[in-house]
Amino acid sequence: MAEKATPQPHDIDNYPVAPKELELKQVHIYVRHGERTPVGVRLTGQPANLPQYWSFCKTARRLQASVSGLAQGEDTDESADDFLRARKIVEREDGHSVDGDCLLGELTDVGRMSTYNYGKSLRQLYIEKLGFLPDTLHKSDEVYFRTTNIPRTTESLQQIIHGLYPTSKCHVDAVPPLFVRNAKDENLFGNASSCKRLEILLIGFAQAAATAYNHTLEPLDKKLSKYIGGNPIRVDGKPRASGILDTVRAAVAHNIKVPPEFEEKGVIDVIERAVVTEWFAGYKTEEVRRLGMGRLLQDLSEKMDHKVEHGEKDPLKILVHSTHDTALAGLTSTLDVFDEKWPPFTASVTFELFKKTAGSGQSGFLQTLLRLSTSPFRSSGPEYFVRMRYKNKDMHLPICADEGKHLEGKPEFCRLEVFRERVKELTPKDWEKECEPAGIAGAGGK
Template sequence: MAGHAHVQSATRTPLDVAGYPVAPADLELEQVHVYVRHGERTPVSVRMSDPPASIPEHWIMCKTASRFRATVARFGSDVEETQPGGVKKDLMPVSKLVERIDGSHVEGECLLGELTDLGKETTSNFGSSLRKLYVEKLGFLPDTLKDYSETYFRSTNMPRTIESLAQIMHGLYPPSKLGPDVSPRLFVRNGRDENLVGNTFMCKRLETLLIGFEHAAAAALNHTLEPLDHKLSKYIGGNPIRIDGKPRLSGIFDTIRASQSHGIKVPPEFEDKATIDLIERALMVEWFSDKTEEVRRLGMGRLLEDLGKKMAHKVEHGDPLKILVHSTHDTGVAPLLNTLDVFDERWPQFTAAVTFELFKKKDLASNQSGFLQRLVSSVTPYIWGTKPEEHFVRVRYQNRTLPLPACAEEGKHLTGSPEFCTLSAFLARVKQISPKNWEAECSPPSPSSAH
C-alpha cells in the first residue's frame, strides 16, 4: 500500500543503478569493496509492547526461515565404501519454530534480532542490483561465475548478517549463473579476528573509551530530551526519555525503526520529524560523533588496513580479485564513514552500503610492469605508489559520491574531479589510522602505569 511504501523509503534506499555516475573515459575500474548493513530485522529486545504503544511482542515475519534443508552428516559402515572416512552428506528437511515461555509456538515467528522475510527480500534485491550494475551495465564482472578468483564474500558471525550476505550472493550470482561445481564461498572470522565492527570483545581499551563517550553524551544531552517526556513517557511505562534511561534511547529508536520498516503502526508522536530528529541527534553523539583518532584507529583502523593492503596487492600483482562484499552492521557502516570524515550524521538504514572503487588510468595497461617496479620500491608494509595520477579511489554511500577531506588538496585527487582520490593519498590516510600494534594498544593500562 502507499503508506507502507512511504515508510520503506524512509528506512531503506535501494541501489540506484540507472543513476550510477560512470567514471571518466580514461579511467578503468579495477576493484570494488562493498560494506553493507544487513537487511530488515526484528527489534533486538521487546519494548513498548504494552498499551498505549502496543507494538507487537511477537513478529510473525520469518516464514521463509521456518522451513529449510539442513546439511547433516551420516556416519557408519553403510557409507564407508562410497565416502572416504565413512562420512556422507545428506539434506534433511527441517522446520524451525520459536518456542515461547509457555511452550506454545506460531509458524513463522521470528527470534529477536532475526532477519525477516522482508530483510531477505531487500538483501536479495541489493545483490541483484550489484549484478545489474557491475555485470550488466559496466561489464566489470563476468556473467557466469566460473571459479572463486574474482569474488570474495565475508560476514560478521551473526545469523542476520550471514543470511543477508547469502541473499546478496544469490542475487549477484543466482544458481543459473554459476559454473559447474561452483559454490560461492562465504567467509566468517572468529570473534578475536573480527574487524568489520569495532572489536570491543578483544580491545578492552576501545570498550573503555566507548563507554566513556556514552556516559559523557548522557551527561551533556539528557536535558535536551526532557521536552519529550510529556509526549513519549507514556509509551515506556512513565519513565523519562533519556540516553541512559529504561529502556535506553537507542533501544526505543531501534524498535521504532524496525517497526516502521515493516509497516507496523507506531505511536504518532514517533512519526513527528522534529521528535525523531532530536532523538537521532542525541544518539549520533552517543554512538558515533566526535570520536578521537584513537577510537578511529582501534575501531576501524584494522578494517581500512585490510582494504588498503588488498588494493595495493591488486595494483602490485594484478590479481583477478574484482569484488569484495562484506556484510556488517550499522555499528560498522557509521564508524567507517566517520573515520573518513564523510558521515552524514544519520543512522544507517537497512542495507545501507559504503563502496570503495579502485580505478586506474587506461594507458597504464601497456606499461604495467614498469609501474609496478616503481610501486614496489615505495614505503612498506604498504605499496603507496609514486605516480599519484595513475590509480584512484572513489567512495560512495547511499547513491552519493563522497569526496574525502584527506584528498581535497591539489595533487591528491584527479584534476577537476575531487571525488577521485589518488591511491597514494588514500593509502597515506589509511596508514595514519592503522594501529602499529593493535593488541598492545588495546590492552588496558597496567595498575602501575595508572598512577
C-alpha cells in the first residue's frame, strides 16, 4: 500500500527520558507543515480521476485585517486603526466558486488539525510529562517561534502555538512574536534562490539522478503511463516523478482514493527512491551541506552556546521552526542519519540541549582520570550534551560515535563540543562568496 503521510506527534508514553544526571536546558524543533493540497494539478483526467479542486479548506476562511481608519491629514495614532472583516473564497477559472475549495499547496483542515495536535503533544511532553516549560506562558521570552514566509508554514505554526499554549494558558500580555525572514536571508531550507552555486549544484544532482534512475522507472510504464496521458514516468518527465509522488501522498493523506497501482508498495517505493535521490543526493557532499544547511546549524549552535554561557540569564527554553520537508531531509542528511524516505507531514527534527553537573554520577577515580585526560573534550566544569531526534527516534550521530565523544554508555547524547566543531566545519565563512556560481576552491569537500 502507498504509505499514508500520517502525522508525527511526539510519542509521549515511549519518550526516552534522559538519565537523571542530565538536565534539559533548551529544545530546538524543526517541523514540517501539516497536510496540504498538491502544489500542481496532476492525475485529474481519465482514468485516474483525482480531483482538480480539493474542498478541504472550510475552516479559517474568515479574515480580519488591520486597516487605517485615518483620514488624510489626521494625526497618526495606533488607536485609530480599524479592522476589515472578510471571507476568502477560491474562484475557479470559469468564475465559479465552491465554498471550501483550497488553493494549490494550501494547508487543509486536516493539516490544521494535525499541527494543532502536534502542538498539544508538545504540551503533553514538555509541560505535563517533563515539567520543562511553565504551564501558563507569562513571558514571551521563554519561547521562540519562526516560520518561512509561506502561508502553509505560517498557519501550521499558529496551530502549533495554540496547541502548546491555548488562550486559557497564555497571559494576556504574553503575545509571542512569529519571526519571519526576507527571502534572501531565509535559512530554514536550502535557499537555492539566494545562492546561485547551490542552485547549480542541486540541478546537477537532479540531472544525475535522472540519468541513474530513469531506467529503474521504465518497468512501471505499463502500469502507470495510462494515468499520465500515455507519457512514461521519469525523474525528469512530464509530469515529473516528484510531482506524481506529491499528488499521491497528498491524496492518501486526505483519504482520496488513488489508482490501485499507486497503492502497491513495490511501485511507490521505486518512485520514492528515485525522487529522494533527485532532491537530496547532493547532501552527501560537503559543499551542498555547507551551502544548504550550514547557516541553519550555525544559528542553532550559537543559540545553544548563548544558553551555556548565560545560564538562567538566558530564559529561552523552546524554539519551534515551521518549515518544509526539504529542511528535515537536509538536516538529517547533513548529519548522516537520513533514512532515505520522504519526510511525512508534521514530521520533525528535534535537538535537545542537556547539562550535566561536573562529577555527577562519576566515581572519584573517574573524575581524577578526566582531570588528567589530554582529550580536547575534557571539561572540569559542567558538561553539555545534544540529543537529536527524528520520527520519535533518537539519532546516533556518526560524528559522536567514538569513545569520549558522547555520554558514557549513551551514544545518542553527543558532547556539545563535538557537535559544535562539526557545525563550525559546515558553516560558510563567506556566504556570498561561496554562493557565487563558481564557488570557492576548497570550500567543497568529499
